[in-house]
Structures are given as structure tokens and as C-alpha cells.
Amino acid sequence: MHVRDLLLTDGLDLRPRVAGGPGRLDRTVSWCAPTELMDPTPFLSGNALVLTHGMGLNFRDPRTWDAYVERLGDVPVSALVVGLGVAHEATPPGLVDACDAHGLPLLELPGHVPLLQVIRHVWQTLGAERHAEMRAGWELADECTRLAAGGASLGTVVERISRVVDARLTVVDSAGYQLVAAGTVRKRSARTTLNLPTGDAHRFRLLIEGMDANVVVHPLLGPVAAVLAMQLAGTLGSNSPMHSREAARFIEALYERRGTTRAQLRALAEDAGFDAATGWGAVVIAAPGDMDAAQLRAISWRVRVELGENFGTARFMEGRGRTTVVVERPTGARPLTDLVRELFREAPEFGVDVLTAGDMDELSLALRLVGRTAEPGVRDTARVDLAAIVDGLPSTGLAAMAHRLLEPLQREPSGTLIRTLDAFLRHSGNTRAVCDELFIHRNTLAYRVRRIEELLDHDLADGSFRATCLLALSVAGLSRRA
Known part of the structure; x- marks a missing residue:
């Protein structure tokens, strides 16, 4: 009142x-x-x-x-x-x-x-208001329970609560990482926190921003806090999916590309909330075999939130022992690999593959090739390798990956380094043959080879990588033999 x-x-x-x-x-x-x-x-x-x-x-x-x-x-x-x-x-x-x-x-x-008449009226009115708030709280909890029992995600439940209380709600873990959020914040809004009864193993809180200051938080949100706690426990500790159905269909189609046309893949991407014409990035997170599934889910959720804040749209799908996060790559965004390295600085036990792609064909091919091993650490797997060449034939994504591998050499307008690499590989590193074809001194050739190795960040003495480069030059149409 x-x-x-x-x-x-x-x-x-x-x-x-x-x-x-x-x-x-x-x-x-x-x-x-x-x-x-x-x-x-x-x-x-x-x-x-x-x-x-x-x-x-x-x-x-x-x-x-x-x-x-x-x-x-x-x-x-x-x-x-x-x-x-x-x-x-x-x-x-x-x-x-x-x-x-x-x-x-x-x-x-x-x-x-008498003053007693005013006091009695105030207490009766406040009692009626508290009863109405408690009833509204239990009705909201009942509705959210039915949503959760029907398979609704935690995000859907939080979004429903935010609409009822007309505020922004954020579920955060003990470290303050956002797991899911919904609603908008008003200017100069009140801010309060409600602890969720999730036990000692995983402590979570509900951050409330913008709620009407006249509304008492606990009677309205106390009952639904228990529902959120149970859903968190089920989400992080069981096999219930955290990802949306649309995201799962899109990412599954990327992994199992055969039989899916480009138009179908584009439609799935748009259903999942992506702009299908953008560039792409992906992060594949693998946990050690003895790690608790809840721990993998918690850190995967944190990564998805951070990527969403930096790239605009992020969707993820769980697999056995690993999670795949796909993001858009808008112009001017922070480098994906740098952000992921920072996110996993305190969690070196995870095996993380980071890849980038210019289109969905390349993204699909790259996803099928990552995750062959689960060694700890963050790896930038954007580079095409021999396995990609073999697995991707024929593929428009393969051509994109080949161009990506050779891109550092193609930045030189004269094309000198591309021609040198092509001749060096075709002649199997024979110095005399290469120098004769290019009409250069052997010292010049040695300098160019070192420069090529620096730009590609790889040793040309590696026979597998030399074969990959040779095939990439051919696929990209940059070899004299092509």
C-alpha cells in the first residue's frame, strides 16, 4: 500500500x-x-x-x-x-x-x-497484499514447474519469470559468471539478489534488476527459486539437453553434412537465430575422462555466454564428453582464439579446439575434422591439413580452407612467395631445380623458405605438411601443375 x-x-x-x-x-x-x-x-x-x-x-x-x-x-x-x-x-x-x-x-x-483504527486498517491491508503476493508466487512456481516438466529449457523458464515480474533476471554461479538471463533493465533500477537452494557443490544466485521497489521479492520469487534450483540440478547433473532444439539440428547438420544441401543448411542456421551470410567461428570443448559432467556443463555455459556477448549470437550442442559452440563472426570482433585462451587460462585441463570459417561449407568441413584427440590446452585448428584434403574432396569448403592456409603468402602483391612455395614443393626441395626455375640465387631461396615457414607457422621439413601445401596449391588453382 x-x-x-x-x-x-x-x-x-x-x-x-x-x-x-x-x-x-x-x-x-x-x-x-x-x-x-x-x-x-x-x-x-x-x-x-x-x-x-x-x-x-x-x-x-x-x-x-x-x-x-x-x-x-x-x-x-x-x-x-x-x-x-x-x-x-x-x-x-x-x-x-x-x-x-x-x-x-x-x-x-x-x-x-482512534489511532488503533488506522493501525488495524494498515495491518489488514498489508496482510491482504502479502497473501496476494504469496499466492502469485506459488502460482508462478506452479506454472514454471509445468514448463520444466514439459521439457522447457532453463532459459525459457527464466524468460517467463522475467515477464511476470517485469525485470531482468540473471542466473549466476558462485564466481559471478552469467549462465542465463532474460528481460530488460530500467534506468535507475533497484537491484537485489536471491540465493537459490542448490547446495554446497554448485552455488547459484538469481540477480534481479529493475523490479518495482514496492514489490517484496521473497514472497513472489521465493517459491520459484526452488523450481530454478531443481532445474539447475537436473540441467547440470543429468542428460537433459541445455541446447535448444534448433541449435542442435543446425550443429548436427554441420557435423553430418552429407545429404544436406546448402539451402537446407542455411534454413537451419536461420532457425537457430544466425545470419547465414556471416563469417563463422566454433569452439569444441572436451573434458578429461574423469571430470564431473556438471563441471563441463558449467564451464561450457560460461563460454557460450562470453562468446554471445562478444559475437552477438552463440549456440551450442552437447555431445558425449564434449560441447560444440558455434558463433557468428561480425567485422571488428575480438579474435576468437584470444578470447578462448583467456577463458580457459584457469582451466588448462580441458582440450579446446578453436576454428574459424568463411562460410558454412568450410565450417562443416572443419567441424568434422576437429576433436580427433583430446589433449589439454587450447588449439587453433583453422589450418587445413592432409586429412581435410582427403575428407573434403569434392567440397567448396575445401577450397575455402586451402585459401585460408595460403592466405598469409597471398598478401604479398607480387606473388613471389606463392610461386616459390609451388616450385619448392614440385621439385621436392631440390635447391638447384628451384633456383633454375625461378632464376634466383640459393641464398635468396633460403631466405624465402624461412619467410614462408614464418608466415605459415610450420616447418617445411614436415613431409605431411608439405603434401598438404602441395594439394592446397592445386585446389586453390595456384600451382603451375594445376
């Missing part, structure tokens, strides 16, 4: 002697505090409605009235009600002036209405 509601209540006959500052009559009343003390503030808490006959308030010095009202305003109380006819026939002018100076609402209660 609000102070204004008291003025509109039949039978109380309350009169506003001082309306207070702007919006003060709309302030919430949380409880009643009848008192005749000269300084009741040690026993008051916020939004109390103070009621007094003023039996101990017989001041002549206006500074004493000012100090009395100032202390009430610092609590702050909702309003001050003065009952007339017992100690004062009229409200003392000093009290009126002090309330007006400090913007505290001052209400006069005529002598024929």
Missing part, C-alpha cells in the same frame, strides 16, 4: 497537512510504528508509517522540531500521522514547518478517529 491510499480510505478521515516532496505520497507503507518517544529512530526501519499523539512533543524551539523530523526523514519513514485531541488540539506549527522543510508527508487524524 501507499501513503496516498490512506487518504482515500473511507472512515479514517485523514487530512494531508503537508504533502511532502514530489512523489512522497506514492511512497510504500511497509508497517506501522505507533510511538510517543521523542526519538524513535533507533527502533524504526524503512517505509514505516509513524503514528503519534505527540504527548512528548511540546517544543517551542523550531530547531527541536527540525531535528525530530530530520531524524525521521533519514530512516526514511513513509509519513508521519498526528492524532489530534489527546495532547494537541491542532498540529504544532513548528512540526508543520519542519515537515515542509524536509519534504516529509504529515497527515492529521481527527480526534473522533
Whole structure:
């Protein structure tokens, strides 16, 4: 209830002697505090409605009235009600002036209405409001229970709660990492936290931003907190999917590309919320064999949230012992590998493959090739290898991967390094044959080979990598033999 509601209540006959500052009559009343003390503030808490006959308030010095009202305003109380006819026939002018100076609402209660009648009305109204809040809380919990039992994701449940309370809700873990969020935040909004009863192993909290300050959080959200806790326990500790059905269909199609046309793949990407014309990135997270499944899910969730904040759209799918996260790669975004390395700096036991792709064909091919091993550490697997050449024939994604491998050499406008690599590979590294074809000195050739190795970040003495480069040059149409 609000102070204004008291003025509109039949039978109380309350009169506003001082309306207070702007919006003060709309302030919430949380409880009643009848008192005749000269300084009741040690026993008051916020939004109390103070009621007094003023039996101990017989001041002549206006500074004493000012100090009395100032202390009430610092609590702050909702309003001050003065009952007339017992100690004062009229409200003392000093009290009126002090309330007006400090913007505290001052209400006069005529002598024929006892203070007990006001107190009884306030407590009855507050009791009815609390009952309505508790009933709304249990009804919301019942609705969320039915959603969860029907297979709705945690994100869907949180989104439903956010719509009911008209606030932004965020589930965070003990380290403060966001797991799921829904709703919007108002300007200058109240912020509070509700602990979820999830036990000692995994502690989670519900962060509430923008909720109406007049709404008591616990009666409304207390019951649904238990539902969220049970759903978290089931989500992190069982085989229930955390990913959306649309995301799962899209990522499964990427892994099992054969038989799926480009148009079908594009439609699946758009159903999952992606812009199918963008560039792509993906992160494949594998946990050690002895790791708790809940721990993998928790860190996978953190990664998905961080990537979503940096790349706009992130979707993920769980597999046995590993999670795949696919993201869009907008222009100017932070390098994917740098972000992933930072995310896993404190979790070196995970095996993480990071890849980038220019289109869905390349993304599909790259995903089918990653995760062959699960060694700890973060690996940038964007480079095409011999297995990709063999597995990808014929594939438009293969051509894209081949160009990506050779891209550092193609940045040189003259094409000198590409021609040198092509000749070096075709002649199996024979220095005389290469120098004769390119008409260069052997020292020049040695310099160019070192430069090529630096740009490709690989040793050309590696026979498998040399074969990969040779095939990549052919696929990309950059070899004289092509």
C-alpha cells in the first residue's frame, strides 16, 4: 500500500497537512510504528508509517522540531500521522514547518478517529497484499514447474519469470559468471539478489534488476527459486539437453553434412537465430575422462555466454564428453582464439579446439575434422591439413580452407612467395631445380623458405605438411601443375 491510499480510505478521515516532496505520497507503507518517544529512530526501519499523539512533543524551539523530523526523514519513514485531541488540539506549527522543510508527508487524524483504527486498517491491508503476493508466487512456481516438466529449457523458464515480474533476471554461479538471463533493465533500477537452494557443490544466485521497489521479492520469487534450483540440478547433473532444439539440428547438420544441401543448411542456421551470410567461428570443448559432467556443463555455459556477448549470437550442442559452440563472426570482433585462451587460462585441463570459417561449407568441413584427440590446452585448428584434403574432396569448403592456409603468402602483391612455395614443393626441395626455375640465387631461396615457414607457422621439413601445401596449391588453382 501507499501513503496516498490512506487518504482515500473511507472512515479514517485523514487530512494531508503537508504533502511532502514530489512523489512522497506514492511512497510504500511497509508497517506501522505507533510511538510517543521523542526519538524513535533507533527502533524504526524503512517505509514505516509513524503514528503519534505527540504527548512528548511540546517544543517551542523550531530547531527541536527540525531535528525530530530530520531524524525521521533519514530512516526514511513513509509519513508521519498526528492524532489530534489527546495532547494537541491542532498540529504544532513548528512540526508543520519542519515537515515542509524536509519534504516529509504529515497527515492529521481527527480526534473522533482512534489511532488503533488506522493501525488495524494498515495491518489488514498489508496482510491482504502479502497473501496476494504469496499466492502469485506459488502460482508462478506452479506454472514454471509445468514448463520444466514439459521439457522447457532453463532459459525459457527464466524468460517467463522475467515477464511476470517485469525485470531482468540473471542466473549466476558462485564466481559471478552469467549462465542465463532474460528481460530488460530500467534506468535507475533497484537491484537485489536471491540465493537459490542448490547446495554446497554448485552455488547459484538469481540477480534481479529493475523490479518495482514496492514489490517484496521473497514472497513472489521465493517459491520459484526452488523450481530454478531443481532445474539447475537436473540441467547440470543429468542428460537433459541445455541446447535448444534448433541449435542442435543446425550443429548436427554441420557435423553430418552429407545429404544436406546448402539451402537446407542455411534454413537451419536461420532457425537457430544466425545470419547465414556471416563469417563463422566454433569452439569444441572436451573434458578429461574423469571430470564431473556438471563441471563441463558449467564451464561450457560460461563460454557460450562470453562468446554471445562478444559475437552477438552463440549456440551450442552437447555431445558425449564434449560441447560444440558455434558463433557468428561480425567485422571488428575480438579474435576468437584470444578470447578462448583467456577463458580457459584457469582451466588448462580441458582440450579446446578453436576454428574459424568463411562460410558454412568450410565450417562443416572443419567441424568434422576437429576433436580427433583430446589433449589439454587450447588449439587453433583453422589450418587445413592432409586429412581435410582427403575428407573434403569434392567440397567448396575445401577450397575455402586451402585459401585460408595460403592466405598469409597471398598478401604479398607480387606473388613471389606463392610461386616459390609451388616450385619448392614440385621439385621436392631440390635447391638447384628451384633456383633454375625461378632464376634466383640459393641464398635468396633460403631466405624465402624461412619467410614462408614464418608466415605459415610450420616447418617445411614436415613431409605431411608439405603434401598438404602441395594439394592446397592445386585446389586453390595456384600451382603451375594445376
